[in-house]
Amino acid sequence: MDGAAPKRHTLRVTPPQLKELRLLKIAVIHPDDADGRQLTQQLQRIGCQVQAFWPPVQVLPEGIDVAFMAVQPDFINLRFEWTQNEEAPAIIAVVTYENPTIVEAVLEIGAKAVLPSPVRSFGLLSALVVAREAHKESRSLARRLRKVEAKLLGVRQLAEAKSILMKTHSVSEGQAHDLIRDQAMSKRTTMEEIAAAIVNANEILSLGARRPGQS
Known part of the structure:
Protein backbone atom coordinates (compact mmCIF):
# COMPACT_ATOMS: atom_id res chain seq x y z
CA MET A 1 0.00 0.00 0.00
CA GLY A 123 -36.28 24.81 -17.23
CA LEU A 124 -37.09 23.70 -20.77
CA LEU A 125 -35.73 20.18 -20.39
CA SER A 126 -37.53 19.68 -17.08
CA ALA A 127 -40.82 20.97 -18.48
CA LEU A 128 -40.49 18.64 -21.47
CA VAL A 129 -39.79 15.54 -19.39
CA VAL A 130 -42.40 16.31 -16.73
CA ALA A 131 -45.09 16.99 -19.35
CA ARG A 132 -44.31 13.74 -21.16
CA GLU A 133 -44.47 11.67 -17.97
CA ALA A 134 -47.67 13.36 -16.78
CA HIS A 135 -49.21 12.78 -20.21
CA LYS A 136 -48.25 9.10 -20.20
CA GLU A 137 -49.68 8.64 -16.72
CA SER A 138 -52.89 10.42 -17.67
CA ARG A 139 -53.39 8.21 -20.73
CA SER A 140 -52.58 5.09 -18.71
CA LEU A 141 -55.17 6.03 -16.09
CA ALA A 142 -57.74 6.72 -18.82
CA ARG A 143 -57.14 3.26 -20.34
CA ARG A 144 -57.44 1.60 -16.95
CA LEU A 145 -60.66 3.51 -16.25
CA ARG A 146 -62.15 2.36 -19.55
CA LYS A 147 -61.27 -1.24 -18.71
CA VAL A 148 -62.91 -0.95 -15.29
CA GLU A 149 -66.01 0.65 -16.80
CA ALA A 150 -66.21 -2.10 -19.44
CA LYS A 151 -65.86 -4.75 -16.72
CA LEU A 152 -68.61 -3.20 -14.62
CA LEU A 153 -70.87 -2.97 -17.67
CA GLY A 154 -70.17 -6.63 -18.40
CA VAL A 155 -71.06 -7.61 -14.83
CA ARG A 156 -74.34 -5.67 -15.00
CA GLN A 157 -75.24 -7.11 -18.39
CA LEU A 158 -74.42 -10.64 -17.24
CA ALA A 159 -76.74 -10.24 -14.25
CA GLU A 160 -79.47 -8.78 -16.49
CA ALA A 161 -79.05 -11.54 -19.08
CA LYS A 162 -79.39 -14.23 -16.41
CA SER A 163 -82.52 -12.51 -15.11
CA ILE A 164 -83.99 -12.50 -18.64
CA LEU A 165 -83.26 -16.22 -19.13
CA MET A 166 -84.68 -17.07 -15.72
CA LYS A 167 -87.98 -15.35 -16.65
CA THR A 168 -88.26 -16.51 -20.26
CA HIS A 169 -87.04 -20.08 -19.77
CA SER A 170 -88.11 -20.71 -16.18
CA VAL A 171 -84.60 -21.72 -15.09
CA SER A 172 -82.58 -21.08 -11.97
CA GLU A 173 -79.79 -18.52 -11.80
CA GLY A 174 -77.19 -21.28 -11.92
CA GLN A 175 -78.81 -22.81 -14.99
CA ALA A 176 -79.00 -19.40 -16.69
CA HIS A 177 -75.30 -18.93 -15.96
CA ASP A 178 -74.53 -22.32 -17.49
CA LEU A 179 -76.56 -21.50 -20.61
CA ILE A 180 -74.62 -18.30 -21.17
CA ARG A 181 -71.31 -20.05 -20.51
CA ASP A 182 -72.11 -22.87 -22.93
CA GLN A 183 -73.08 -20.40 -25.65
CA ALA A 184 -69.87 -18.47 -25.11
CA MET A 185 -67.81 -21.66 -25.40
CA SER A 186 -69.61 -22.86 -28.52
CA LYS A 187 -69.23 -19.50 -30.26
CA ARG A 188 -65.69 -19.00 -28.94
CA THR A 189 -66.46 -15.65 -27.41
CA THR A 190 -66.85 -14.22 -23.92
CA MET A 191 -69.79 -14.56 -21.56
CA GLU A 192 -70.01 -10.77 -21.49
CA GLU A 193 -70.58 -10.63 -25.25
CA ILE A 194 -73.27 -13.32 -25.07
CA ALA A 195 -74.91 -11.47 -22.18
CA ALA A 196 -74.87 -8.21 -24.17
CA ALA A 197 -76.49 -9.96 -27.13
CA ILE A 198 -79.24 -11.37 -24.89
CA VAL A 199 -79.92 -7.96 -23.33
CA ASN A 200 -79.99 -6.23 -26.74
CA ALA A 201 -82.29 -8.88 -28.23
CA ASN A 202 -84.64 -8.58 -25.25
CA GLU A 203 -84.79 -4.80 -25.67
CA ILE A 204 -85.64 -5.15 -29.38
CA LEU A 205 -88.36 -7.73 -28.67
CA SER A 206 -89.75 -5.52 -25.91
CA LEU A 207 -90.00 -2.57 -28.30
CA GLY A 208 -91.76 -4.73 -30.87
CA ALA A 209 -94.24 -5.93 -28.27
CA ARG A 210 -95.19 -2.33 -27.43
CA ARG A 211 -95.99 -1.21 -31.00
CA PRO A 212 -99.26 0.75 -31.25
CA GLY A 213 -102.24 -1.20 -32.56
CA GLN A 214 -100.96 -4.56 -31.33
CA SER A 215 -102.84 -6.45 -28.66
Missing part, protein backbone atom coordinates in the same frame (compact mmCIF):
# COMPACT_ATOMS: atom_id res chain seq x y z
CA ASP A 2 1.44 3.37 -0.95
CA GLY A 3 -1.14 5.37 0.97
CA ALA A 4 -2.67 6.85 -2.17
CA ALA A 5 -6.37 7.60 -1.94
CA PRO A 6 -8.51 5.13 -3.89
CA LYS A 7 -9.98 6.40 -7.12
CA ARG A 8 -13.62 7.26 -7.09
CA HIS A 9 -15.66 6.09 -10.01
CA THR A 10 -18.69 8.20 -10.81
CA LEU A 11 -21.55 6.28 -12.32
CA ARG A 12 -23.49 8.43 -14.73
CA VAL A 13 -27.05 7.29 -15.24
CA THR A 14 -29.25 8.78 -17.94
CA PRO A 15 -32.95 8.35 -17.19
CA PRO A 16 -34.88 6.68 -20.02
CA GLN A 17 -37.05 9.80 -20.19
CA LEU A 18 -34.02 11.76 -21.36
CA LYS A 19 -32.85 9.12 -23.81
CA GLU A 20 -36.11 9.21 -25.72
CA LEU A 21 -36.06 12.98 -26.28
CA ARG A 22 -34.22 12.69 -29.60
CA LEU A 23 -37.08 10.58 -30.91
CA LEU A 24 -39.76 13.14 -30.08
CA LYS A 25 -41.69 15.00 -32.76
CA ILE A 26 -42.58 18.43 -31.45
CA ALA A 27 -44.91 21.14 -32.68
CA VAL A 28 -44.13 24.72 -31.67
CA ILE A 29 -47.28 26.82 -31.99
CA HIS A 30 -45.83 30.24 -31.32
CA PRO A 31 -45.42 33.57 -33.14
CA ASP A 32 -42.26 33.79 -35.23
CA ASP A 33 -40.56 36.18 -32.80
CA ALA A 34 -37.41 36.03 -30.70
CA ASP A 35 -39.15 33.84 -28.13
CA GLY A 36 -40.49 31.43 -30.71
CA ARG A 37 -37.13 31.12 -32.45
CA GLN A 38 -35.34 30.64 -29.12
CA LEU A 39 -37.74 27.85 -28.19
CA THR A 40 -37.33 26.12 -31.54
CA GLN A 41 -33.53 26.38 -31.43
CA GLN A 42 -33.31 25.04 -27.87
CA LEU A 43 -35.47 22.05 -28.76
CA GLN A 44 -33.35 21.36 -31.84
CA ARG A 45 -30.20 21.48 -29.67
CA ILE A 46 -31.73 18.82 -27.44
CA GLY A 47 -32.14 16.73 -30.59
CA CYS A 48 -35.91 16.86 -31.01
CA GLN A 49 -37.61 16.94 -34.41
CA VAL A 50 -39.34 20.31 -34.45
CA GLN A 51 -42.06 21.82 -36.66
CA ALA A 52 -43.11 25.43 -36.12
CA PHE A 53 -46.65 26.68 -36.78
CA TRP A 54 -48.14 30.16 -36.80
CA PRO A 55 -50.91 31.22 -36.85
CA PRO A 56 -52.36 28.49 -34.60
CA VAL A 57 -53.48 25.41 -36.49
CA GLN A 58 -56.76 23.61 -36.02
CA VAL A 59 -55.28 20.25 -37.05
CA LEU A 60 -51.84 18.94 -36.15
CA PRO A 61 -49.81 16.58 -38.34
CA GLU A 62 -49.97 12.94 -37.30
CA GLY A 63 -47.32 11.62 -34.96
CA ILE A 64 -46.71 14.78 -32.89
CA ASP A 65 -45.61 13.80 -29.37
CA VAL A 66 -45.47 17.22 -27.70
CA ALA A 67 -46.97 20.60 -28.57
CA PHE A 68 -45.69 23.88 -27.16
CA MET A 69 -48.52 26.42 -27.34
CA ALA A 70 -48.22 30.16 -26.80
CA VAL A 71 -51.20 31.13 -24.66
CA GLN A 72 -51.85 34.76 -25.58
CA PRO A 73 -54.86 37.08 -25.14
CA ASP A 74 -55.45 37.50 -28.88
CA PHE A 75 -56.41 33.85 -29.43
CA ILE A 76 -57.31 32.37 -26.03
CA ASN A 77 -60.97 32.30 -27.05
CA LEU A 78 -60.25 30.00 -29.98
CA ARG A 79 -61.21 26.36 -29.54
CA PHE A 80 -58.64 23.79 -30.56
CA GLU A 81 -60.55 20.53 -30.81
CA TRP A 82 -57.39 18.48 -31.22
CA THR A 83 -56.37 19.36 -27.65
CA GLN A 84 -59.41 17.44 -26.38
CA ASN A 85 -58.78 14.42 -28.57
CA GLU A 86 -57.90 11.19 -26.83
CA GLU A 87 -54.76 10.91 -28.95
CA ALA A 88 -53.70 14.53 -28.37
CA PRO A 89 -49.99 15.07 -27.68
CA ALA A 90 -48.63 16.32 -24.39
CA ILE A 91 -49.18 20.08 -24.28
CA ILE A 92 -46.86 22.65 -22.72
CA ALA A 93 -48.25 26.16 -22.38
CA VAL A 94 -45.91 29.08 -23.03
CA VAL A 95 -47.18 32.09 -21.06
CA THR A 96 -45.98 35.69 -21.01
CA TYR A 97 -47.86 36.71 -17.88
CA GLU A 98 -50.42 35.35 -15.45
CA ASN A 99 -53.99 36.33 -14.79
CA PRO A 100 -57.19 34.32 -14.20
CA THR A 101 -58.07 34.35 -17.91
CA ILE A 102 -54.66 33.00 -18.96
CA VAL A 103 -54.72 30.34 -16.25
CA GLU A 104 -58.18 29.27 -17.36
CA ALA A 105 -56.96 29.01 -20.96
CA VAL A 106 -54.00 26.88 -19.84
CA LEU A 107 -56.38 24.51 -18.10
CA GLU A 108 -58.75 24.51 -21.07
CA ILE A 109 -56.11 23.17 -23.46
CA GLY A 110 -55.10 20.48 -20.97
CA ALA A 111 -51.50 21.62 -20.53
CA LYS A 112 -49.30 19.24 -18.58
CA ALA A 113 -46.63 21.86 -17.90
CA VAL A 114 -46.10 25.62 -18.18
CA LEU A 115 -43.06 27.39 -19.61
CA PRO A 116 -42.66 31.08 -18.73
CA SER A 117 -41.76 33.67 -21.35
CA PRO A 118 -39.20 34.95 -22.21
CA VAL A 119 -38.02 31.42 -22.92
CA ARG A 120 -34.67 30.38 -21.51
CA SER A 121 -32.76 27.14 -21.82
CA PHE A 122 -33.06 26.62 -18.07
